[in-house]
Amino acid sequence: xxxxxxxxxxxxxxxxxxxxxxxxxxxxxxxxxxxxxxxxxxxxxxxxxxxxxxxxxxxxxxxxxxxxxxxxxxxxxxxxxxxxxxxxxxxxxxxxxxxxxxxxxxxxxxxxxx
Amino acid sequence: xxxxxxxxxxxxxxxxxxxxxxxxxxxxxxxxxxxxxxxxxxxxxxxxxxxxxxxxxxxxxxxxxxxxxxxxxxxxxxxxxxxxxxxxxxxxxxxxxxxxxxxxxxxxxxxxxx
Numbered sequence: 133x134x135x136x137x138x139x140x141x142x143x144x145x146x147x148x149x150x151x152x153x154x155x156x157x158x159x160x161x162x163x164x165x166x167x168x169x170x171x172x173x174x175x176x177x178x179x180x181x182x183x184x185x186x187x188x189x190x191x192x193x194x195x196x197x198x199x200x201x202x203x204x205x206x207x208x209x210x211x212x213x214x215x216x217x218x219x220x221x222x223x224x225x226x227x228x229x230x231x232x233x234x235x236x237x238x239x240x241x242x243x244x245x246x
Numbered sequence: 247x248x249x250x251x252x253x254x255x256x257x258x259x260x261x262x263x264x265x266x267x268x269x270x271x272x273x274x275x276x277x278x279x280x281x282x283x284x285x286x287x288x289x290x291x292x293x294x295x296x297x298x299x300x301x302x303x304x305x306x307x308x309x310x311x312x313x314x315x316x317x318x319x320x321x322x323x324x325x326x327x328x329x330x331x332x333x334x335x336x337x338x339x340x341x342x343x344x345x346x347x348x349x350x351x352x353x354x355x356x357x358x359x360x
Contacts (some may be wrong), residue, residue, distance in 0.1 A: 136289070166348060175250065175339055175351030176290075221290070230346035231280070236289040 135159045136224050138237035145244055151209040153240050155222030158203065162224040164233065166206045167196060170219045179220075180207070212244045249273050250342050252352035259330055260360055267325045267355045275320035276342035280349060281313070284337040291320030296323050329360040 137156045145151045153167075163184040166177035182189040182196045182205065187194050195208045209216055222237040249272040259265050269279060278297050282290040284332055294310075296302040296317035304310045312334075314326040323342075335358050341349035 134289070159329065168351070172256075173353065175252075175341070175353045178348045181347060232343070232346070233292060233295065234280075234290075234349065235292070236282075238287070238289045 133158075134238070135162075136235050136237040138220075138221055138222055138240045140240050141238070142241040142243070145212045145242065147214055147246050148211045148246055149215065151212045151242055151244070153207040153209075153220050153222075153242065155207075155217060155237055156203060156207045157205075157224050159224070159226060159235075160203070161165045161181055161201075161226040161236075164225040164227070164230060165198060165205050166223045166225075167194075167197070168221045170221060170239070173246065176221055188190075209242075212242075214244050248344065248350040250276075250340065250350050250352040252340055252355050254355060255353060256356045256358075258358045261331055262329055265327045265330055265357060266358075267321045267327075267338055267340075269325070269342070271321045271342040271350070272293055274342075274344045275322075276344055277320065278343040280341045281315060281325050282312050282322075282339045282341070284339065284354075287292070288327060290339065291327075307338070327357065330357070332340040332359045335359045 165179040167179040170176045180194045198205045219239045219241045220241045223234040252268045253268045281293045284290045293308045294302045294304045296315050298317050302315035317323040339354040341351045343349050
């Protein structure tokens, strides 16, 4: 049972445009969400997180939106850059607002083209 | 800061042998370390959570006698795959936590059991 789903295995976006990566979850107990970026042969790198008490968190070019009623979150990257090309994982935790015991999605491969 | 290393990065072993994977937090003390496994085209699956000086907490379906975890210090955790079989071939990745808000991942170890 996949509790965190990233239904798009891949996404291609032109440099300078907006990249939108989506994530859906089924467990209503999840209260803390994170996005990680992963390059080949490296471990995931933390990008941005959001607590369930918020609906938006912004950090530079990265913004995460959370829609609790729809159990959906999205990561927006504006403007997209070639260096953003990587696999992006959405992760969720039900450990009262901490990043313990993360449940990961299967990832979306983002390709930013010139 | 927040660098996590893993050793080895890749290991090939014969069926029936044991393999030890080390996870180190290089520039911080990690109160908690996590071990994940990722099969091809699947998400990272949490195997166990370990706290320094105490026994690891294993996720459902993970055999604790097969996957031995030792968290001897605040900077080192080891995972030993005992009597490895071909079905144990996978990508094993650790993470370390220095605060509740995120986990920092190592680069992973690819295990191939022949």
